Amino acid sequence: MAEMIIEARDVTVELAGAVVLDGVDLAAGRGEIVAVAGDNGAGKTTLLRCLAGLQPRAAGEVGVLGRPPADAPDFWRDVALVGDEPAWYPGLSVLEHLELMASVHDGARMGAEEALEPFGLTGRRDMAPVAMSTGQRQRLSLAMALLRPSRVLLLDEPERGLDAAFRMRLASILAAYAAAGGTVVMATHDPAMAKAAGARLVRLEAA
Numbered sequence: 001m002a003e004m005i006i007e008a009r010d011v012t013v014e015l016a017g018a019v020v021l022d023g024v025d026l027a028a029g030r031g032e033i034v035a036v037a038g039d040n041g042a043g044k045t046t047l048l049r050c051l052a053g054l055q056p057r058a059a060g061e062v063g064v065l066g067r068p069p070a071d072a073p074d075f076w077r078d079v080a081l082v083g084d085e086p087a088w089y090p091g092l093s094v095l096e097h098l099e100l101m102a103s104v105h106d107g108a109r110m111g112a113e114e115a116l117e118p119f120g121l122t123g124r125r126d127m128a129p130v131a132m133s134t135g136q137r138q139r140l141s142l143a144m145a146l147l148r149p150s151r152v153l154l155l156d157e158p159e160r161g162l163d164a165a166f167r168m169r170l171a172s173i174l175a176a177y178a179a180a181g182g183t184v185v186m187a188t189h190d191p192a193m194a195k196a197a198g199a200r201l202v203r204l205e206a207a
């Protein structure tokens with residue numbers, strides 16, 4: 001059996017007096033992609049936040065790479081998160097965002113120039129992210145997350161804003177990440193993309 005990388009047990013979250021997650025279990029092994037589907041408000045983002053250690057007042061047990069998630073930099077060295085749009089650096093181009101990512105992380109998974117083509121950003125290399133479309137910015141967010149070294153990828157609706165062709169390309173990028181031993185947990189409204197990536201689909205019902 002694959003080494004367990006993410007184990008969440010009996011995760012319960014109550015927000016503003018309402019139960020949002022009620023005793024949720026989730027596990028993901030090395031090299032596995034788990035796609036969490038569910039209706040709007042089912043708690044997918046909240047669950048991802050629990051896995052990332054970002055959800056205040058979460059009860060239950062969460063282990064990522066054998067320890068509780070934490071805000072310490074060394075936890076985030078192994079874990080990459082794509083959730084809300086990052087704050088872009090004013091004055092830096094697409095390529096410079098990628099170069100920054102490559103320069104601060106030892107052992108980047110690819111070079112900045114190399115990341116442009118697979119993420120369909122070649123023609124945008126000199127643009128400022130703020131001047132790009134939603135989908136183009138999402139491609140850059142994903143490129144920045146995939147460029148840095150990580151063992152775990154947490155993705156909140158990575159398909160957000162992406163066209164159909166790029167969603168399929170993303171599926172193969174994620175499949176390659178998992179084939180190289182990475183573990184992915186993603187919240188998604190696109191089961192076809194998840195299936196194309198080879199994900200195990202789990203459904204979260206509203207509590």
Ligand SMILES: Nc1ncnc2c1ncn2[C@@H]1O[C@H](COP(=O)(O)OP(=O)(O)OP(=O)(O)O)[C@@H](O)[C@H]1O
Nearest residue numbers: 015016020038039040041042043044045046047187
């Ligand atoms: N800060 C908050 N305070 C109170 N309730 C919240 C808060 N954040 C989220 N919720 C509630 O928690 C529930 C789950 O929200 P969450 O964003 O996790 O759902 P989701 O499955 O990711 O939804 P979507 O598919 O729309 O992105 C929702 O009912 C939402 O109203």
